[in-house]
Amino acid sequence: MLKDITLGQYFPGDTIVHRLDPRTKLILTMVYITALFMANVLPAFLLMIIVLMTCLALSKIKAKTALKGIKPVVFILVFMTLLNIFFYGGDTILIQFYVIVITKEGILRAVYMAVRLIMLIVGSFLLTYTTSPIALTDGIEKLLNPLKKLKAPVHELAMMMSIALRFIPTLIEETDKIMSAQKSRGADFESGGLVKRAKAILPIIIPLFISAFRRADELAIAMESRCYHGGEGRTRMKEIKTSGIDYAAYAFAGIIVASIILLRRTGLWMI
Amino acid sequence: MKGALSLPLIRTEKLTHTYSIGTPFERVAVLDVDFEMEKGEYLAIIGHTGSGKSTFIQHLNGLLKPNSGRVFFEERDIHDSKDWTRQVRFMVGIVFQYPEYQLFESTLYDDIAFGPRNMGLSENEVHLRVMEAAGFASIDISLMDKSPFELSGGLKRRAAIAGVIAMQPQVLVLDEPTAGLDPQGREEIISNINEYKRAHDATIIMVTHNMEEVAKNVNRIVIFENGGIVMDGSPGEVFSQSERLLEMDLSPPQATLIAQQLIKLGLKIDKDIYTLSQLRFALNKLQSHKNN
Numbered sequence: 055m056l057k058d059i060t061l062g063q064y065f066p067g068d069t070i071v072h073r074l075d076p077r078t079k080l081i082l083t084m085v086y087i088t089a090l091f092m093a094n095v096l097p098a099f100l101l102m103i104i105v106l107m108t109c110l111a112l113s114k115i116k117a118k119t120a121l122k123g124i125k126p127v128v129f130i131l132v133f134m135t136l137l138n139i140f141f142y143g144g145d146t147i148l149i150q151f152y153v154i155v156i157t158k159e160g161i162l163r164a165v166y167m168a169v170r171l172i173m174l175i176v177g178s179f180l181l182t183y184t185t186s187p188i189a190l191t192d193g194i195e196k197l198l199n200p201l202k203k204l205k206a207p208v209h210e211l212a213m214m215m216s217i218a219l220r221f222i223p224t225l226i227e228e229t230d231k232i233m234s235a236q237k238s239r240g241a242d243f244e245s246g247g248l249v250k251r252a253k254a255i256l257p258i259i260i261p262l263f264i265s266a267f268r269r270a271d272e273l274a275i276a277m278e279s280r281c282y283h284g285g286e287g288r289t290r291m292k293e294i295k296t297s298g299i300d301y302a303a304y305a306f307a308g309i310i311v312a313s314i315i316l317l318r319r320t321g322l323w324m325i
Numbered sequence: 326m327k328g329a330l331s332l333p334l335i336r337t338e339k340l341t342h343t344y345s346i347g348t349p350f351e352r353v354a355v356l357d358v359d360f361e362m363e364k365g366e367y368l369a370i371i372g373h374t375g376s377g378k379s380t381f382i383q384h385l386n387g388l389l390k391p392n393s394g395r396v397f398f399e400e401r402d403i404h405d406s407k408d409w410t411r412q413v414r415f416m417v418g419i420v421f422q423y424p425e426y427q428l429f430e431s432t433l434y435d436d437i438a439f440g441p442r443n444m445g446l447s448e449n450e451v452h453l454r455v456m457e458a459a460g461f462a463s464i465d466i467s468l469m470d471k472s473p474f475e476l477s478g479g480l481k482r483r484a485a486i487a488g489v490i491a492m493q494p495q496v497l498v499l500d501e502p503t504a505g506l507d508p509q510g511r512e513e514i515i516s517n518i519n520e521y522k523r524a525h526d527a528t529i530i531m532v533t534h535n536m537e538e539v540a541k542n543v544n545r546i547v548i549f550e551n552g553g554i555v556m557d558g559s560p561g562e563v564f565s566q567s568e569r570l571l572e573m574d575l576s577p578p579q580a581t582l583i584a585q586q587l588i589k590l591g592l593k594i595d596k597d598i599y600t601l602s603q604l605r606f607a608l609n610k611l612q613s614h615k616n617n
Binding site: 065066067118119231232234235236237238239240241242256257260261264265 | 347348349383386414415418419424426428439440444474489492
């Protein structure tokens with residue numbers, strides 16, 4: 055079912071990770087990604103794995119759910135791994151078959167890159183799994199606030215993003231409903247060649263677009279009738295606040311980054 | 326109505342459906358439902374939002390697969406083979422809530438013809454069915470070349486219903502077919518449905534909140550609560566238990582409530598009253614008794 059798509063889905067909870075200020079989570083996710091690419095020695099890399107595992111454990115997100123996010127990129131993952139195996143080069147030749155040369159370095163490189171990509175995806179999904187879309191856009195808006203001085207439409211962008219996020223589940227549900235209705239009229243989405251299948255999508259796409267426009271229209275009217283006029287002077291019901299756990303998280307991240315820099319310096323077990 | 330001789334047309338056995346299994350959003354929608362209905366019945370399903378009635382009806386033509394339990398059509402499991410599931414889909418036509426939002430073709434004619442064409446019928450047969458369905462839905466032939474999006478709300482709704490009727494299903498399932506329409510629009514749709522039932526000896530299942538509509542038309546009521554059937558019987562049987570209905574936050578028809586109040590006040594009238602005309606008849610009778 056379409057309902058089971060996890061793209062940008064939020065799993066409500068009340069763990070330390072859930073309670074962090076969304077700004078903290080956004081910044082730390084970026085730090086995490088940078089650190090992931092800085093970790094070019096094995097000990098540092100292992101440290102990053104431990105960090106990710108700890109965060110997952112703290113957020114009480116099941117490993118199965120966390121790995122679900124990888125599904126859409128499996129193809130890229132496999133492709134990249136194969137490229138690395140065949141074309142990385144290196145000296146320790148394991149198999150040689152005409153032009154195909156597989157080296158130990160290539161295989162190591164492939165494994166390392168694949169794990170890094172998986173960690174990248176799982177890590178960033180952790181952000182959306184533990185932060186509600188509203189908190190997330192609030193965080194982004196606050197973080198980008200300085201840009202307002204440069205006349206960037208920060209509030210508008212954040213509002214657009216929260217509306218988009220808000221409507222993803224609605225539109226998924228709508229698609230499900232339309233699909234059921236058309237299936238009841240004998241529509242067949244599963245069989246036939248490419249052209250037939252592409253044609254079969256029309257009975258879903260057209261009603262979906264029409265309903266999306268209708269919803270946009272209704273939302274605009276609803277916003278206007280509640281006197282929405284942009285970000286100027288707008289207050290919030292829930293102010294996001296940086297608290298003790300956020301400082302602790304920053305300190306924790308600082309220590310990790312420092313250790314990675316130190317481990318890099320040693321240059322031992324380079325990968 | 327439950328004759329011992331005739332076989333049930335639709336039967337479910339311990340039907341259970343759970344959404345989003347294995348996620349924090351897991352929710353049991355329908356639990357262990359045993360249900361039977363015979364050909365020619367006119368059934369109303371009543372229940373609150375989230376009582377499982379919409380999930381239940383989507384099992385009847387195999388749109389949803391039960392997590393456990395089985396669904397039978399003419400005593401054959403509808404998931405027996407892919408072919409049979411597809412056949413059942415044409416024999417059990419479901420009209421969803423707000424069906425006007427599924428219209429998509431460029432002309433009304435093509436939209437109504439979508440179902441019959443999917444059945445693989447000849448264009449001749451498709452034409453006959455479209456015209457007949459348009460007739461049942463009281464759609465003027467002159468509108469057939471118009472875009473369905475130009476029509477009024479009530480007409481759009483009837484066009485969408487015609488799209489299902491055109492498949493000539495033996496069982497017509499409608500999920501709140503009159504929701505959001507004005508009284509005239511409602512009456513039109515109900516009479517369209519009744520007409521189709523008469524002409525094809527069809528079996529009707531109607532999900533609804535409107536007790537007055539139920540009282541006037543159906544011969545059996547099934548009430549869903551928390552994913553199961555809690556009441557099942559003729560309108561008389563169900564409406565006579567008005568306390569139980571009110572406990573579930575469902576209200577019996579106005580006429581029934583008035584009649585029950587009058588009986589409490591000591592008037593001697595029939596207690597099986599659930600339409601206004603029955604109430605009027607009973608009061609007239611009482612009046613003429615007095616006059617005599």
